[in-house]
Amino acid sequence: DVKVTQSSRYLVKRTGEKVxxxxxxxxxxxxxxxxxxxxxxxxRLIYFSYDVKMKEKGDIPEGYSVSxxxxxxxxxxxxxxxxxxxxxxxxxxxxxxxxxxxxAFFGQxxxxxxx
Amino acid sequence: DQQVKQNSPSLSVQExxxxxxxxxxxxxxxxxxxxxxxxxxEGPTFLISISSIKDKNEDGRFTVFLNKSAxxxxxxIVPSQPGDSAVYFCAASELSGSEKLVFGKxxxxxxxx
Numbered sequence: 001d002v003k004v005t006q007s008s009r010y011l012v013k014r015t016g017e018k019v020x021x022x023x024x025x026x027x028x029x030x031x032x033x034x035x036x037x038x039x040x041x042x043x044r045l046i047y048f049s050y051d052v053k054m055k056e057k058g059d060i061p062e063g064y065s066v067s068x069x070x071x072x073x074x075x076x077x078x079x080x081x082x083x084x085x086x087x088x089x090x091x092x093x094x095x096x097x098x099x100x101x102x103x104a105f106f107g108q109x110x111x112x113x114x115x
Numbered sequence: 116d117q118q119v120k121q122n123s124p125s126l127s128v129q130e131x132x133x134x135x136x137x138x139x140x141x142x143x144x145x146x147x148x149x150x151x152x153x154x155x156x157e158g159p160t161f162l163i164s165i166s167s168i169k170d171k172n173e174d175g176r177f178t179v180f181l182n183k184s185a186x187x188x189x190x191x192i193v194p195s196q197p198g199d200s201a202v203y204f205c206a207a208s209e210l211s212g213s214e215k216l217v218f219g220k221x222x223x224x225x226x227x228x
Contacts, residue, residue, distance in 0.1 A: 004158070031214055033215065033216070035218070040124070040220065041220060042121075042204065042218050042219055042220035042221050043159070043204060043206075043218040043221075044218075045215055045216075045217070045218075048214075048215045050214060056215070058215065090158055090159070092158075092216075094214070094216075096214065097208075097214050102147065102208070102214070103149055103161040103164055104149075104161070104206075104216055105161065106151075106158030106159045106160070107158050108157055108158045109156065109157065109158045111156070
């Protein structure tokens, strides 16, 4: 089974803190994603990586950065946390197109609260 | 501009009946479509997908229909069970370029016993 593991289920941080959300996948997937889910807004893509050290902005990258130094690990960084970044954060991974089924597999999510 | 639209925020059906969840898209370059199910406080789980070369894909109680000319897809669940109660997300990806998945806002399905 594909496993995508996010380092924390619940996190509470203070405004202005630098926050790291970690994600690890064990299926050698090329693609990794960070989404946030908010009520009534669905899943919105923050950043996407298709290879080590490669990244692409999603729909809402402002206030976030990412790091992918190893294929299995994709980190989301909140440079200076703000209350409007309180959300459910979801990491996902998938195979690259043409190499098989390309559905994305999700981690269990990190509920981040910024106070 | 929302490229994947799920216009019904919620749907309620009786156990044993059919659930039909709808999804519309605007980007004609989308060629791969997926449905995910999400329970509260968990990550989405993949349900079923369909490529644009097909118009139907079936997996047990779940069937996805694709109407390319109308840019519309639907997920049918027959028979519906109380355990199917969850938020369902439609997602799509493009033929070329980025492989990112674009999601709709979701439809909350409630199956009543």
